[in-house]
Amino acid sequence: MRVAVVQFAPKIGRVQENIETARKLCEQIKPHSVDLVCFPEMVFTGYVFPDARSITPHLEQPGKGPTSRFCADLAARLQCHVVAGYPERLDDRELGGTAAGNENAIMSVGANSAILYGPDGALIGGYRKTNLFEIDMTWAKAGTGFATFSLPKPLNNVSMGICMDLNPQQSVKWSIEGPYEIADHCISKRSNLLILLNAWLDSGSKADEQKDWYTLQYWASRLKPLWAGSPLSIEGVQGTPADETIVIICNRCGEENGKTFAGTSSVFRMRQGSGRPQLLHAMERHEEGVALWDIPTGS
Numbered sequence: 001m002r003v004a005v006v007q008f009a010p011k012i013g014r015v016q017e018n019i020e021t022a023r024k025l026c027e028q029i030k031p032h033s034v035d036l037v038c039f040p041e042m043v044f045t046g047y048v049f050p051d052a053r054s055i056t057p058h059l060e061q062p063g064k065g066p067t068s069r070f071c072a073d074l075a076a077r078l079q080c081h082v083v084a085g086y087p088e089r090l091d092d093r094e095l096g097g098t099a100a101g102n103e104n105a106i107m108s109v110g111a112n113s114a115i116l117y118g119p120d121g122a123l124i125g126g127y128r129k130t131n132l133f134e135i136d137m138t139w140a141k142a143g144t145g146f147a148t149f150s151l152p153k154p155l156n157n158v159s160m161g162i163c164m165d166l167n168p169q170q171s172v173k174w175s176i177e178g179p180y181e182i183a184d185h186c187i188s189k190r191s192n193l194l195i196l197l198n199a200w201l202d203s204g205s206k207a208d209e210q211k212d213w214y215t216l217q218y219w220a221s222r223l224k225p226l227w228a229g230s231p232l233s234i235e236g237v238q239g240t241p242a243d244e245t246i247v248i249i250c251n252r253c254g255e256e257n258g259k260t261f262a263g264t265s266s267v268f269r270m271r272q273g274s275g276r277p278q279l280l281h282a283m284e285r286h287e288e289g290v291a292l293w294d295i296p297t298g299s
Contacts, residue, residue: 001035001154001155001193001246001296001297002033002034002035002036002293002294002295003034003036003037003038003248003292003293003295004026004029004034004036004037004038004290004291004292004293005038005248005250005265005267005283005290005291006026006037006039006040006043006250006289007040007251007252007253007265007287007288007289007290007291008021008022008025008252008253008254008288009252009253009254009255009256009288010043010044010045010046010252010254010256011046012045012047012256013045013058014046015044015045015058015066016066018043018044018045018046019070022039022044022070023070025288025289025290026074026078028290029290029292031077032079032080033292034078034080034292035080035081035155036080036081036083037074037075037078037080037081037082037083038083038084038195038197038248038250039082039083039250040084040085040197040251040252040265041085041112041129041162041197041198041199042086042087042112042199043067043084043085043086043197043252044066044067044070044084045058045086045087046256047135047199047252047256048135048256048257048258048259049135049138050138051138051139052109052138052139055087055109055110055139056110056139058087059087059088059089059090059109059110060086060087060088060089061088061089062088062113062115062123062126063115065086065089067085067086067115068086068115068117068123070084071083071084071115071117072117072122072123073121075117075118075119075120075121076120076121078119079119081116081117081119081151081155082116082117083114083115083116083117083195083197084114084115084197085112085113085114085162085197086113086115087110087111087112087113087140088110088111088112088113088126088128089109089110090108090109090110090111090141094108094141095108095109107139108140108141109139110140110141111128111129111140111142111143112128112132112136112162113126113128113129113162114127114129114160116149116160118151124149124151125149126147127143127146127160127161127162128141128142128143128144129142129161129164129165130142130146130161130165130169131164131165131167131168131169131181132164136164145185146159146160146161146181146182146185147159147160148160148185148189148191154297155192155193156192156193157189157191157193158191158192158193158194158195159182159185159186159189159191159194160194160195160196160197161194161195161196161197162196162197162198163196163197163198163199165181165182166182166219166222166223167222168180168181180222180224182194182222182223183222183223183225183226184225186245187225187226187272191245192244192246192297193245193246193248194223194226194245194247195250196219196248196249197250198250198252199251199252199261200215201260201261201262202215202260202261202262202263202285203215203218203262209285210284210285211264211282211283211284211285212262212263212285215262215264216264216279216282219249219266219268220268220270220277220279223247223268223270223277226245226247227270227271227272227274227276227277228275228276243271243272244269244270244271244272244297245270246267246269246270246297247268247269247270247277248266248267249265249266249267249268250265251263251265253285253286253288254288262285263283263286263287264282264283264284264285265283266279266280266281266282266283267280267281267293268280269295280295281293281295
């Protein structure tokens with residue numbers, strides 16, 4: 001499987017400028033040379049919007065907004081699958097009202113979403129972030145669960161999440177025993193590939209190191225069922241779950257409104273029962289560019 005992971009520091013609110021940056025970065029990718037191109041969470045709008053009013057002008061209709069048009073064109077040009085994060089505009093039926101006692105606090109104007117296009121430039125589907133981060137909660141409606149798509153080889157069964165989806169829901173207390181919601185989802189769906197589109201903050205640990213190793217270790221720990229102990233099965237699932245899952249984590253870098261992002265986009269191979277995850281590739285903390293990775297798979 002050949003994958004291109006795009007990591008850069010978008011400028012908040014400067015959508016066309018960020019699209020042009022991505023277009024220039026992707027010029028190096030030749031048609032038919034990759035199976036998948038990944039862009040991070042809310043890649044063209046930026047992420048750290050202080051409230052619903054500030055993000056509202058940048059919300060996009062799925063399949064019609066600038067992120068969708070860019071991904072469709074790139075997928076058709078390269079003849080590959082393309083996935084990217086964007087802020088989705090809710091339709092009138094989904095729009096929330098104002099928070100009680102505060103007419104200025106507009107709730108649920110959009111969703112933190114991802115969109116997936118196929119090699120013919122056609123829309124395959126979308127996904128809404130299920131586990132919201134505090135920055136999302138001022139404007140976004142949560143999704144209703146993780147998504148899995150059945151795609152042609154070599155991608156096969158592909159599950160998708162966005163950043164905080166890697167963590168348990170806020171109301172749930174987490175321990176070494178779990179819960180590991182997105183990992184369990186991958187097992188139940190026999191996912192060959194898990195794609196996580198992130199705007200993950202830098203850990204601040206050993207800031208002089210080129211990679212954020214603390215964050216890499218944390219990402220792997222939150223996917224423990226995919227690599228630790230004996231092969232697991234989920235109640236109600238017939239047969240044996242996928243033995244191996246490739247995990248692609250596409251993160252942004254840079255700083256935005258006082259927040260610093262971890263970069264360190266990476267690829268893991270996780271084999272159930274192996275006892276350890278295998279880090280195949282990782283970009284650096286502050287690296288901007290396209291990583292082209294050839295990932296050996298079982299099919």
